Amino acid sequence: MYADKSMINVSGISKSFRGFQALDNISFDVQPREVVSIIGPSGSGKSTLLRTLNLLVLPDSGKISIGNASIDAQHVQRKQINTLRSKSSMVFQHYNLFRNKTAQENITEVLRFAKKLGRKEADEKALEYLHRVGLHDKASSYPAMLSGGQQQRVGIARALSLEPEVILMDEPTSSLDPEMRRGILKLIAEIATQNITLAIVTHEMNFAREISDRLFFMEQGRIIAQGAPDEIIQGDVGSRIDAFVNDYEI
Amino acid sequence: MNFDLIYMFKLIPAILGYLPITLLISGASIIVATLLGLLLALMLRGGKLLRGVARLYISFFRGTPVLVQLLIIYFGLPQLFPVLNSVGPVYAVIAGLSFNTAAYLAEIFRAGIDSVDRGQIEAALASGLSLPVACWRILFPQICRNAIPATGNMYIGLIKNSSLAFTLGVTELLSAGKLEATASLKFFEAYTAVALVYWGVTFLLSLLQRQLETHLGKPYQQ
Numbered sequence: 103m104y105a106d107k108s109m110i111n112v113s114g115i116s117k118s119f120r121g122f123q124a125l126d127n128i129s130f131d132v133q134p135r136e137v138v139s140i141i142g143p144s145g146s147g148k149s150t151l152l153r154t155l156n157l158l159v160l161p162d163s164g165k166i167s168i169g170n171a172s173i174d175a176q177h178v179q180r181k182q183i184n185t186l187r188s189k190s191s192m193v194f195q196h197y198n199l200f201r202n203k204t205a206q207e208n209i210t211e212v213l214r215f216a217k218k219l220g221r222k223e224a225d226e227k228a229l230e231y232l233h234r235v236g237l238h239d240k241a242s243s244y245p246a247m248l249s250g251g252q253q254q255r256v257g258i259a260r261a262l263s264l265e266p267e268v269i270l271m272d273e274p275t276s277s278l279d280p281e282m283r284r285g286i287l288k289l290i291a292e293i294a295t296q297n298i299t300l301a302i303v304t305h306e307m308n309f310a311r312e313i314s315d316r317l318f319f320m321e322q323g324r325i326i327a328q329g330a331p332d333e334i335i336q337g338d339v340g341s342r343i344d345a346f347v348n349d350y351e352i
Numbered sequence: 353m354n355f356d357l358i359y360m361f362k363l364i365p366a367i368l369g370y371l372p373i374t375l376l377i378s379g380a381s382i383i384v385a386t387l388l389g390l391l392l393a394l395m396l397r398g399g400k401l402l403r404g405v406a407r408l409y410i411s412f413f414r415g416t417p418v419l420v421q422l423l424i425i426y427f428g429l430p431q432l433f434p435v436l437n438s439v440g441p442v443y444a445v446i447a448g449l450s451f452n453t454a455a456y457l458a459e460i461f462r463a464g465i466d467s468v469d470r471g472q473i474e475a476a477l478a479s480g481l482s483l484p485v486a487c488w489r490i491l492f493p494q495i496c497r498n499a500i501p502a503t504g505n506m507y508i509g510l511i512k513n514s515s516l517a518f519t520l521g522v523t524e525l526l527s528a529g530k531l532e533a534t535a536s537l538k539f540f541e542a543y544t545a546v547a548l549v550y551w552g553v554t555f556l557l558s559l560l561q562r563q564l565e566t567h568l569g570k571p572y573q574q
Contacts, residue, residue, distance in 0.1 A: 156478050188480045198475035202493045202571050211489060216480030244571035264479060 109134040109268060109299045115154055115164030115175065117323075124150045125161065126323035132268075137300040139310035139331075142320035143346055148303040149195075151320065152270050155301065156190050157183050169267045188216070191261040195273040197253040199245040205232060205256045206241040209263045217264060231259040235289060251282030258289060269293070271302040275309075311335055319346075360541035363532055367545055370528040371553070377445050377514045377524065382507055384450035389457025396462045406458065413455035419516055422448040426520050441520035453510050457503065464499030465491075497568040504561035508554045515550070525549055 110132035117125040124147045132138050140148045153159040155166060161175040168189040173182045199208050209228035213219045219227065232238045235255040245253055254274060261269050274290060275283040287309050294300055294313040304310050310317060311331040319327040319334055327334055395406035413421065426444035430436040468491055476486035515526040523531075525546055533542035 158474050158478060184480070184482065187478065190478075191480075192475070192478040194471060194475060194478075196471055198469075198471035200472060200475065200490050201469075202490070202497070202568075204571075212476075212479040212481065215482075215485045215489065244573075246572050246574050260479065270478075 107134070108132060109136070109169060110155065110301070111165075111167045111172075112155070113165040115151075115161040115166065117150060117154065117159060117161045123323050125154065128164070128323075128325055130318065130325060130328065132299060132301060134267075134299055135297050136315045137294045137313055138302070138316045138318060139314040140301065140303045140318045140320060141305070141307065141310055141346075142318075146320040147323040148320050149272050150323075152192075152272050152301060152303050155268070155270055156187050156192055158192075189266060190268040190270055191264040191266040193254070193257050193261045193269065193271040193274045195276050197245070197250070197257045197277070199248075199253050199256055199260075201245050204242050204244055205237060205248065205252075208245075208256055209260050212260060213263060227263060228259075231263040232256070234262065235259045249282065250278050251285055254278065254282075254286050255289065258286075258293070262293070268299045268301065271300065271304075273303050273305065275304070275306060307335070356538055356541055359536070359538055360545050363529075363542060363545040364549065366532065367525055367528050367549055370523060370525050371549065373442070373522065373524045374511070374514050374517075374553075377442060377449070377517055377522075378507075378511045380446045381449040381453065381510055381514070384446065385453035385457055385506075385510065386503075388450060388454035389461055392454060392458030393461035393465060396458060397465065410455040410458055413452050418448065418452045418513055419519065421452055422516055422520060425451075441517065441522045445514065445517040445520060445522060449510055449513055449516075452513075453506055456506050460499050460502045460506065461495070463502075464495040467498045468494045493568065497565075497572075500561065500565055500568065504558070507561075508557055511554055511557065512550060 108131040110130075112131075113129045115125055115128050116123070126147075128151060140151060142148050150159055154161045155168065157166075157173070160178065163175050165172060165174050166186065167173070168186060171182070171185045171189050173186050199205075200211060203211055206225070206228045209231055210221070210224040213224035213227055214221060217224075229238055229241060232241055235258055237252060237255050237259070240248060240252060240256075243252075245256070248256065254277075258274070261271075271290065275286050278286060283306075287306065290300075290302070291309070291313050302310070302314075314331050316328055317331050317334040318325045392406045392409065395402040397403075398406075422445060425448045426441055430439070472490055472494065473486055476490045477483065481489070514524065517524050518527040518530070529542045529546035532545075533539045536542065
């Protein structure tokens with residue numbers, strides 16, 4: 103079965119906030135090691151969709167599965183939420199580093215309390231991942247001492263260190279200035295080549311086209327087109343996408 | 353001018369003998385008030401009924417004088433509940449100061465909780481931390497840091513208010529000073545000695561508070 107092989111399977115999820123339909127009966131699959139980017143105008147439900155995948159937003163209805171964990175929004179148990187969350191990790195637009203912890207502690211904290219590693223092992227692993235994002239010399243710096251780009255690198259290291267089946271990235275470069283943005287995009291492009299399943303919400307159209315296997319275009323809480331980047335961006339899939347893409351000067 | 357400095361300094365050690373009872377009242381009240389304040393702060397963020405009860409509580413205890421509250425608790429309540437007749441004045445003072453201070457602390461803690469960015473808990477949950485672990489390891493230290501200055505002020509106020517125990521017949525710092533003053537008729541010296549002892553205690557608490565603020569503020573220095 104196709105659905106059995108997929109890494110992420112979303113089936114008929116809907117979510118409304120005080121009468122506003124943020125997600126409208128969305129279904130899709132993502133294959134293992136596939137990189138998908140979710141694009142679309144502001145308020146189209148991109149971030150909400152991403153945040154339902156780790157249940158930071160609980161859908162009103164529908165089913166979500168990641169790897170071998172699944173959940174039915176209408177019959178949710180706390181244990182299932184924790185299991186589903188353990189399959190993914192997240193990189194946030196505003197980094198969301200723990201402000202009272204150093205760069206290294208931001209990683210050891212999740213390794214110790216989510217992955218249940220011992221303190222020493224967590225410390226070593228945290229340093230290893232900081233090294234991977236080029237920040238091992240900032241291990242003992244607190245987030246307030248780091249630039250936006252550095253904070254996002256720590257955020258990415260934290261997400262990678264959990265070694266999840268899927269990494270979710272919610273506009274990872276939107277809060278950065280152009281120079282820092284380039285560095286982070288390069289880092290994400292590297293990660294994208296490393297056999298990991300990635301779902302990214304982004305406004306960086308060129309970047310999305312380069313690194314993605316597929317693009318999802320969202321509007322008004324629906325995925326109105328999905329396919330290979332060139333198909334979506336250059337193909338004849340509707341004037342609304344053309345207008346959106348033109349806005350971003352592709 | 354009639355001021356006996358030597359008498360005043362000699363009086364201090366005698367008054368200090370009553371410091372333990374003041375510290376007992378203050379310490380116990382601080383603990384009870386903090387726990388009750390936390391509970392009320394959580395109630396303020398809870399459902400409609402819980403929020404309503406907490407708001408009513410806070411409104412009453414902030415809107416009436418603490419001395420009146422103490423008098424109600426110590427002299428008034430036993431009238432309704434005779435079993436409370438056996439409760440000593442020290443316990444009544446601890447209850448009154450705790451109930452009163454908790455009302456203020458609840459608002460301070462609520463503001464402390466609200467001041468932590470929602471992204472902090474989201475990052476913790478998205479990384480697989482359980483809610484209790486996320487609250488204890490990530491949120492609580494940040495809430496403390498935001499709440500400590502105002503909380504420290506409340507604790508200092510509570511220590512000073514413990515002198516109201518005097519009105520219920522507890523012999524603590526102030527009543528010890530008053531006894532000395534009445535015996536010697538040196539009111540200025542006696543009450544100044546009492547003031548100096550209170551000042552010493554609250555000064556030490558301020559120092560402790562400042563150290564804690566520095567420690568918890570370390571991650572936020574750029």
